[in-house]
Amino acid sequence: QKEVEQDPGPLSVPEGAIVSLNCTYSNSAFQYFMWYRQYSRKGPELLMYTYSSGNKEDGRFTAQVDKSSKYISLFIRDSQPSDSATYLCAMSEDNTDKLIFGTGTRLQVFP
Amino acid sequence: ETGVTQSPTHLIKTRGQQVTLRCSSQSGHNTVSWYQQALGQGPQFIFQYYREEENGRGNFPPRFSGLQFPNYSSELNVNALELDDSALYLCASSPMGQAIGYTFGSGTRLTVV
Numbered sequence: 282q283k284e285v286e287q288d289p290g291p292l293s294v295p296e297g298a299i300v301s302l303n304c305t306y307s308n309s310a311f312q313y314f315m316w317y318r319q320y321s322r323k324g325p326e327l328l329m330y331t332y333s334s335g336n337k338e339d340g341r342f343t344a345q346v347d348k349s350s351k352y353i354s355l356f357i358r359d360s361q362p363s364d365s366a367t368y369l370c371a372m373s374e375d376n377t378d379k380l381i382f383g384t385g386t387r388l389q390v391f392p
Numbered sequence: 393e394t395g396v397t398q399s400p401t402h403l404i405k406t407r408g409q410q411v412t413l414r415c416s417s418q419s420g421h422n423t424v425s426w427y428q429q430a431l432g433q434g435p436q437f438i439f440q441y442y443r444e445e446e447n448g449r450g451n452f453p454p455r456f457s458g459l460q461f462p463n464y465s466s467e468l469n470v471n472a473l474e475l476d477d478s479a480l481y482l483c484a485s486s487p488m489g490q491a492i493g494y495t496f497g498s499g500t501r502l503t504v505v
Contacts, residue, residue, distance in 0.1 A: 296505070313420065313491055324396070324496030325435065326483050369434050377489045379448055382434030 284308050287370055287383030295390050298367035300357040304383045311372040311381075313365065314346050316355045319367045319385065329355070329370075360390045394419060396497035398483050399409055404503045405473050413468040413500045416484030423447070423489040424466040426458060429480040429499070462500055470502075478504045 287304045287313040294300055302316075312333055317325035329344045330336045331353075337344045353372075357364055368387040397416040405411050408452040417424050423442045427435035432486035436448035456473040464485070470477055481500045 285434075315492065317496075322498065324484075324498045325409070326496070327494065330439070330492045347446045371434075376491050377452065378491060379437035379440065380427075380435070380491055380494070382427075382436070384432065384434045 282307060284381050285370060285372060285383045286381055289384050291387040291389055293389045293391065294360055296360060296362060296390055298360050298390070300360050300364070300388060300390075302355040302357075302368050302370075302386050303379065303387070304353050305351055306372055306381075308351070308372070308374070308381075309348075309376045311371045311376075313376055314344070314353050315371045315373075315380070316342075317369040317371060318335055318380075319369060320364075325369055325371075360388075362390050362392055364388060365390050396483055396485050396495050396502050398481075399447055400500060401498070402501045402503075404478035404505060407475060407504055408475055409473050410469065411473060411502060413470075413481050413483075413502070415466045415468070415485075415497060417464045417466070417483075418495045419483030419484045421463050421485035421487050421493075421495070423486045423493070424460055424464065425481040425484045425486070427465070427469045427484065428446055428452075431479070438468070440489065447489065473504045475504050478502060 283326040345354045370383040371380040371387040426438040429435040439449040473487040486496040
């Protein structure tokens, strides 16, 4: 079993839809939870990070962490075609530790 | 302020050859980490360099080695290339090794034939 599981998709939604992206994990020592966006032929770009449990909102993006269920989510409201990319969840045990990534979910938002 | 720069962007090598990939870290960042991203997979941690010393290593064989220079730039060397080494190699720099402060480069696409 992988430490971090993520549905690879692809996920195809119409413009304006609410998108839900999820990851599950097995290592209860993970404390930092991140979401990266990766466009084709580019490196990952940090969207949001959360420390421990709870919610965090930034514009159209909301990150949720449920440590009791070992489950994290990223919600995108009012999705735009420019949101079309691969979304990677990543986790680490502490802020100086290596990142463990999920496989990424490919999202396509069509006009 | 510039971001993380990697070179070359693409290269093709033959099985058994050796390759060197280069990374210039973002201004103010003293830690460099290297990740391997196979097609359709998430990045996997290879190793991290801090103050020119290896500071953590993932599950990669010794034929993967690296260097960090006084200006914090870095090299990834891979010896005895295998077909499975074909991947996107990503360099990420961060201030003081903070995982939440990573800035990734666009990567080097290595194809081994």
